[in-house]
Amino acid sequence: MKPSNPNTHSARFAGAELERFITQALERLGLPAADAATTGQLMAQAELQGSDGHGIIRLLPYARRIRAGGLNLTPTIKVVQERPGMALIDGDNGMGHLVMARAAEMAIEKARICGIGWVGSQHSNHAGPASLYARMPLAHNMIGLYFAVGNANHLPPWGGLSMLLSTNPIAVAVPAGEEPAIVLDMATTVAAYGKVKAKAQRGEMMPEGWMIDRTGAPLLDPARADEGFLMPIGGYKGYGLALIVGLLAGTLNGAAMGKAVVDFNKDDVTPTNTGQAIMAIDLSAWGDIDAFKARVDTLVRELRASERMPGVERIWLPGEQSQAKRMEHAAHGVALPPALQKQLAAFAQELGIPALQAL
Amino acid sequence: MKPSNPNTHSARFAGAELERFITQALERLGLPAADAATTGQLMAQAELQGSDGHGIIRLLPYARRIRAGGLNLTPTIKVVQERPGMALIDGDNGMGHLVMARAAEMAIEKARICGIGWVGSQHSNHAGPASLYARMPLAHNMIGLYFAVGNANHLPPWGGLSMLLSTNPIAVAVPAGEEPAIVLDMATTVAAYGKVKAKAQRGEMMPEGWMIDRTGAPLLDPARADEGFLMPIGGYKGYGLALIVGLLAGTLNGAAMGKAVVDFNKDDVTPTNTGQAIMAIDLSAWGDIDAFKARVDTLVRELRASERMPGVERIWLPGEQSQAKRMEHAAHGVALPPALQKQLAAFAQELGIPALQAL
Numbered sequence: 001m002k003p004s005n006p007n008t009h010s011a012r013f014a015g016a017e018l019e020r021f022i023t024q025a026l027e028r029l030g031l032p033a034a035d036a037a038t039t040g041q042l043m044a045q046a047e048l049q050g051s052d053g054h055g056i057i058r059l060l061p062y063a064r065r066i067r068a069g070g071l072n073l074t075p076t077i078k079v080v081q082e083r084p085g086m087a088l089i090d091g092d093n094g095m096g097h098l099v100m101a102r103a104a105e106m107a108i109e110k111a112r113i114c115g116i117g118w119v120g121s122q123h124s125n126h127a128g129p130a131s132l133y134a135r136m137p138l139a140h141n142m143i144g145l146y147f148a149v150g151n152a153n154h155l156p157p158w159g160g161l162s163m164l165l166s167t168n169p170i171a172v173a174v175p176a177g178e179e180p181a182i183v184l185d186m187a188t189t190v191a192a193y194g195k196v197k198a199k200a201q202r203g204e205m206m207p208e209g210w211m212i213d214r215t216g217a218p219l220l221d222p223a224r225a226d227e228g229f230l231m232p233i234g235g236y237k238g239y240g241l242a243l244i245v246g247l248l249a250g251t252l253n254g255a256a257m258g259k260a261v262v263d264f265n266k267d268d269v270t271p272t273n274t275g276q277a278i279m280a281i282d283l284s285a286w287g288d289i290d291a292f293k294a295r296v297d298t299l300v301r302e303l304r305a306s307e308r309m310p311g312v313e314r315i316w317l318p319g320e321q322s323q324a325k326r327m328e329h330a331a332h333g334v335a336l337p338p339a340l341q342k343q344l345a346a347f348a349q350e351l352g353i354p355a356l357q358a359l
Numbered sequence: 360m361k362p363s364n365p366n367t368h369s370a371r372f373a374g375a376e377l378e379r380f381i382t383q384a385l386e387r388l389g390l391p392a393a394d395a396a397t398t399g400q401l402m403a404q405a406e407l408q409g410s411d412g413h414g415i416i417r418l419l420p421y422a423r424r425i426r427a428g429g430l431n432l433t434p435t436i437k438v439v440q441e442r443p444g445m446a447l448i449d450g451d452n453g454m455g456h457l458v459m460a461r462a463a464e465m466a467i468e469k470a471r472i473c474g475i476g477w478v479g480s481q482h483s484n485h486a487g488p489a490s491l492y493a494r495m496p497l498a499h500n501m502i503g504l505y506f507a508v509g510n511a512n513h514l515p516p517w518g519g520l521s522m523l524l525s526t527n528p529i530a531v532a533v534p535a536g537e538e539p540a541i542v543l544d545m546a547t548t549v550a551a552y553g554k555v556k557a558k559a560q561r562g563e564m565m566p567e568g569w570m571i572d573r574t575g576a577p578l579l580d581p582a583r584a585d586e587g588f589l590m591p592i593g594g595y596k597g598y599g600l601a602l603i604v605g606l607l608a609g610t611l612n613g614a615a616m617g618k619a620v621v622d623f624n625k626d627d628v629t630p631t632n633t634g635q636a637i638m639a640i641d642l643s644a645w646g647d648i649d650a651f652k653a654r655v656d657t658l659v660r661e662l663r664a665s666e667r668m669p670g671v672e673r674i675w676l677p678g679e680q681s682q683a684k685r686m687e688h689a690a691h692g693v694a695l696p697p698a699l700q701k702q703l704a705a706f707a708q709e710l711g712i713p714a715l716q717a718l
Contacts, residue, residue: 118474156665216669253645305521315517
């Protein structure tokens with residue numbers, strides 16, 4: 001084993017090492033080896049694409065829930081409703097990654113036949129970043145869409161004070177030709193709650209517009225996040241979007257929505273009955289795949305060549321920054337905050353697995 | 360015939376009369392009777408639900424394009440690609456209302472078999488308010504989704520100055536039980552361009568946040584709208600959403616996107632090659648329809664009962680205000696701005712059809 005970098009601030013970790021560590025940890029926590037491997041691979045992928053709020057940082061909260069008995073380690077994921085173009089699957093309170101990997105596979109298979117495929121889940125759990133699943137159809141020359149109900153309510157209806165909605169994310173991935181795929185992954189709030197947590201950890205103030213308090217005044221101190229709520233994008237429009245995503249991913253599937261959403265930050269025991277949905281759109285059903293990709297490339301280049309506002313260095317396409325991180329991380333590894341490194345070192349010792357080795 | 364109300368400010372028009380007027384006008388302009396009737400009915404419905412920017416106000420611009428030869432009066436709308444769950448239809452440059460009414464029917468039929476159905480269009484035209492089509496599946500116990508590429512670019516990519524994107528709207532309609540259906544209909548910009556035009560007509564200033572000029576400064580005077588551009592909701596998120604909607608409704612269908620979008624305010628001749636997409640989700644595929652509707656009712660009531668911010672009288676669900684207008688308009692008719700009434704009176708005389716009669 002290589003000695004870990006003495007300067008923890010600049011320590012970098014290879015994707016394969018993150019995957020090894022997460023997989024072994026999940027196995028020790030009781031997941032079957034194959035399930036631990038699938039989850040470890042997806043969580044490492046999340047780190048590699050820069051979704052650090054949904055990567056290895058989630059290992060400890062997952063462990064807490066597993067140990068509290070709030071998650072089924074040996075779920076029977078089964079199809080409860082099916083038509084040629086859709087399925088509803090019951091995740092049996094298993095790890096969300098396993099449920100959604102299965103859902104993505106099914107949606108892709110259905111899209112091959114029907115042109116489009118939609119698979120919803122009930123009794124699932126947190127599955128990591130939305131784009132992880134929206135991207136899965138890309139390799140099959142398909143567009144992917146993903147919707148999920150967030151695992152804690154941070155958003156009231158527009159004009160309200162009762163937190164009945166979550167940051168319910170939308171992700172869409174569209175294949176391109178020579179250009180990187182266009183991948184939008186967004187919470188329906190101005191900031192995702194993970195960003196608030198990150199600000200709190202770093203002891204920084206939040207910009208105005210992220211949160212307001214119960215009087216409607218801007219809330220800037222993330223340590224006071226409990227006293228306010230997140231702002232939806234575009235005011236009532238973002239409230240509407242969060243609601244619609246929740247209806248499609250939650251209510252339609254018989255999964256938790258509104259008051260029924262379990263706050264997984266505060267409750268490790270109650271099954272979350274998380275709802276998600278993934279859709280695949282098979283490009284070949286629309287005609288020539290290469291012609292489509294060429295149209296996307298043209299559009300990407302038109303946008304990138306746009307005249308820019310003063311001070312703007314370049315125009316980004318959704319997903320380009322993640323793609324740049326993915327390449328940088330593949331080449332040089334992923335940096336982890338020192339505090340997280342310490343937690344993971346202690347956790348490795350506790351579980352009796354080899355500590356995370358820096359590059 | 361009843362005498363028209365001498366006070367044009369308070370004149371109200373019945374939906375049936377609006378439909379009669381639009382239908383006759385379109386027939387005189389050369390549309391086949393059945394096509395004129397379908398379009399007249401949909402345009403009157405737009406008025407009745409309060410989508411006044413997409414109702415009878417569009418008759419004169421449509422007439423201008425028809426007379427300029429920019430629209431095919433006798434299109435052959437045909438299926439160019441098909442799979443069990445999808446179709447791509449070519450509107451042959453006909454009225455968008457006809458193309459999308461056909462698309463909605465097909466999506467509903469496909470959803471009956473596959474659980475979901477998706478129909479995209481190319482060579483279509485402006486079809487009125489997005490929610491008109493998203494609502495069509497409701498009567499079949501289905502969720503409806505609608506995406507469209509707007510017919511003029513008003514939005515640059517985030518950080519850019521070149522107007523390469525339109526206000527590309529999203530509409531989603533979800534059936535409820537005792538409660539009105541939840542219907543979200545939103546442009547991906549803070550304000551739709553129609554709202555800017557309405558402010559200009561009324562000689563009012565726009566609120567900050569609707570538009571910025573090329574230096575990034577707020578643009579408040581709608582008469583100067585040409586010097587700036589609309590702001591996307593949630594900053595780069597709205598840019599991403601507008602792009603994704605355009606990819607799904609335009610690029611995927613081989614319809615206009617980016618630079619290829621024809622500004623139908625300035626060009627009456629070039630075919631717009633408008634792209635739209637409609638999706639139907641059959642509730643029965645997911646299980647018991649009444650159980651789903653009861654869950655939606657519960658959610659609606661939870662949201663409506665939310666504690667409110669100071670000064671907020673009630674919590675609205677998306678679509679409730681349209682529903683209230685629909686009921687009010689059905690009972691008391693639709694008010695039209697005096698300037699529009701005058702234009703329509705002159706137009707009736709020109710076409711030799713009976714003038715619009717007030718209630």
